[in-house]
Amino acid sequence: MRGLIIIAAALALAGCESEPKVTFTDAAITLPDDPLELPEGPGREAVLENCTACHSPSTMLQQPKVSAEKWQSIAEKMIKVYKAPVDPKAIPQIVQYMVAVQAAGAEQQGAAPAP
């Protein structure tokens, strides 16, 4: 287990280090599993193949509803900036899927009034 013990120096000897002793020990954690559930729909396979290595489906599904053009530019940015191994030919399917999933999500949400 990680741990760090700060021991106040009992005696401050002249010429010696007067700061408290800091002890560092090894640290390790285990993170929860990251489920990869995505609703069925055209383009789902393209999203699984090209996006889910870096993006939790939960994160994708939490994004606000944006246009097809915005999804297009996001997918292109992943290739250009982040060098993601996304197949450019899959982008239209990815865009189609995200737009459809968001439209379905908005229906489920109902006509939620803007605050």
Place this chain on the structure above:
Amino acid sequence: MGVTKPEQDAGARLTRRALIAGAGGAALAAPVLAQELGQMIDLGLPGGPSLRPLTPAFPGKGEMIVQRIRPPLLETPMEAFSEGTITPNDRMFVRWNWDMPSAVKAADHRVAVGGAVKAPLSLTLDDIANAGEHVEVTAINQCAGNGRGLSEPRVTGTQWGNGAMGCAKWTGVRLKDVLAKAGVAAGATRVRFAGLDVPLTDGAPQFIKSIPLDIAMRDDVLVAWGMNGEPLPLLHGYPLRIVVPGWFSTYWVKMLSTIEVLTGEDDSYYVAKSYRMPAAPITPDDKDFPTVSITTMPPRAFITSHADGAALARGKPLALEGIAMGGDAALARVDLVGQGLELPCELGPDEGRYAFRRWSVTLPAVMQDLAGIGVRAANANGIVQPETLVWNPSGYARNVIERITLRAQ
């Protein structure tokens, strides 16, 4: 550099084939996030999706809002701010840009100090701890994108409510004392930091960030190992993180492994291309505008005693309270506004210019609903929270007055 390599490091750098196999297998095995992690919380994000899992499932964490599992993005529920000014370690928000190691061996960890220095060094943790006087600073750590999910029009990115912030006591040595061991060379302009978190894909930009030399040399800018009297939890950057009080946490690089002194501008991605705001206010239709790096935090204030839509007792005095921050300067005042009110609030104990400060105010007998009331903070530099959102396409540095409506019963 003798650092424990995470399982997701080089061996797991992803190829398309690995992605496909990994995704397919996990999809079959994995339960739905919400079912797995329990209850949901509504963040009130305009137009939705607004529900997020609320779970204590992460190591060392209490109930946290899950924005992403890997790398973790965990938000603090606002109720955690309802008492005191210090955010406990198990409630502090968590934000990683890239995957980080899940284990760190203390004896093997090194911090490289290089670039424009007289003598490049590789420092052990003991070397760091012995680099100078031990300093404690109470400071707010706030994500640049805190509150992004509340932007209207909405913008993409991590859809934080307002809980990507917290205040802790950070213990460490001054960065300038660590730099002094190597000796800053002539012509130095900035100091850049890197940690153990690495991109998943080859060629993607590493998460490295730099601050101007004059900021790096401040007496309260730390290489920190302590958080509220405990070792930095791994999720918060064990064994060391940079602390830059008053600046957004994007500069507070975690799992610090490299300190690099620069002699020019920093053209790395997360400084030159990302974490930037329009230089002047824009509209959502504007394109190709000049940008500046987000750096210092503006003042903010929150009502923590009442949630939006909560009830108030008709005909009785109403006591409101909450937290406020001055940002990169001391908090000067907090006023209750809305409903024609402009009522100065009483400020609680001052725990330093970079800490949260509590405020409170009591209204005489309230007879009706209070719609759209909020608190407005001002700092010692005369910066006051604006009435309307200064919209920007990345949802950075939100500090519009946050308003709630209370229903008389």
